[in-house]
Amino acid sequence: MERTRSAILTAAASALARDRSATLPEIAKAAGVGRTTLHRYFPDRDTLIRAAVEDSVEAIGEAVTEARLDQGTPVEALHRLVTAYLHVGDRLVFLFNDPHVMRGYGVEQPEEPVTADPVLDLITRGQRDGAFDDHVSPQWIQHVLWALVYTGIEEADRGTMSRHGVAATVIRTLERGILA
Amino acid sequence: MERTRSAILTAAASALARDRSATLPEIAKAAGVGRTTLHRYFPDRDTLIRAAVEDSVEAIGEAVTEARLDQGTPVEALHRLVTAYLHVGDRLVFLFNDPHVMRGYGVEQPEEPVTADPVLDLITRGQRDGAFDDHVSPQWIQHVLWALVYTGIEEADRGTMSRHGVAATVIRTLERGILA
DNA sequence: CGGAAGTGGACCGTCAGCGTTCCATTCTTG
C-alpha cells in the first residue's frame, strides 16, 4: 500500500528528527507498523533513510512551490516562505540534522546545476530589487533563513512560544535583526 | 596526567561535533591516545560525554567571561561575544548537537536559578537601554545568537567563508537582519 | 640504576541493533 509507505517515511523523518539514532523498531512503532512491514518496504536502514530524505526534500519542495515565491514583492514572498517552512517543520529538522544533507544534499544528484532553486531565485530577486541585503551572499541568507526557522521550530516544540507567534517572531528577527 | 585528560576532552568534543556517533577508538585516536588510556580516564562512554559537556560548558563560560559583557555599550559587548563564540566553535557545535543540552543543559544542575548568565544579562541590559529589540524575549535573542554563530561556523568549516569574514557577516545579519 | 607510574596493544565476553526468515492472522477483492 502506498499509504503505508508514506506513513513510514513521515514517521521516520519525525522520529529521526527528534533522535537521529532512533532504532528501527522505534520508527516502526512510530509509524504504527510492525518491524516486519517496515523491513518489507525498506530492506535496510540505509535505504529507509535515503527514502526519507528524498521524501522530505520532495515535500519541502512542494511546500515551497505552493508558496509561489515569484509572485508579489520579495518581502511578501519571504513571509509565505517562512510560513511554508514552519508547516513542514519536522521534515526540515530531519534534513537539518542528517549527516548534513544540506551541504551536498546527500541524495546523489547527477551534477544538476541546481540553478532552479526557487528560494535562491527569490533571494537574488530581492537583492536585485534592493529589498534584501546585497552585502552578503544569497547562500548566506538562505542558511540564515533555515537557521532561524529551525530555531523557531525548537521554540514551538518546547512550548516556549505559540505556533503562531513563532512565524511572526522569526520573520521579525529575520528582517530587522535584533537591534531596536 | 591532567594534560592528557584535557586533550581527550577537547578531542572528544571536536570529534563528536563532527559525528556524534563517533566511536571510542576514533575519539582515542583523535586525542592521540590509546583506547586503554581513554578507558582509564573515563570508564565508559557516558562518563566521557558528560565530562566533555561539562568541560565545553566551562570553556565557553570562560570565553564569555573574558569578553567582559558588562563593559561598554551592549552593541560593543555583542561584537566581543560573537567573536568569543567563534573562537570556541568546536565546543559550541558539540554542545549544540548533543541530546539537546541547550534546553535542559543535560548536566544536572541543582535547580540553579540560572539568573547569573552574563549573556542573558547583556541581552536584557541591551533591551533596557533601547539598543536591542524588546518586542521579543531575551531567550529568543539568545537562541538566535547561537543559531547564527552556528551557521557561521558551518560556513567557515566548509570553506565558503573566511574565518574573519564570518564574524563580520554574523554580526551584520544579527544586528540588521536580511533586509536592505 | 632500579622501581613506580603511565601508556597502549591485544584479547575477550557481552550486548544491542540489524537483516532475515517463518508463519499465523487479518484484510482485501473477485
Place this chain on the structure above:
DNA sequence: CAAGAATGGAACGCTGACGGTCCACTTCCG
C-alpha cells in the same frame, strides 16, 4: 465465500561497539 495479498509477532545468526583485563614497554625520578 474463497483465494490472494498484506501484516506483524517471534525467533535466529551476525556484526560492531563497548566494557574490562592482561601485559610488555617507555618514561620519569629517587
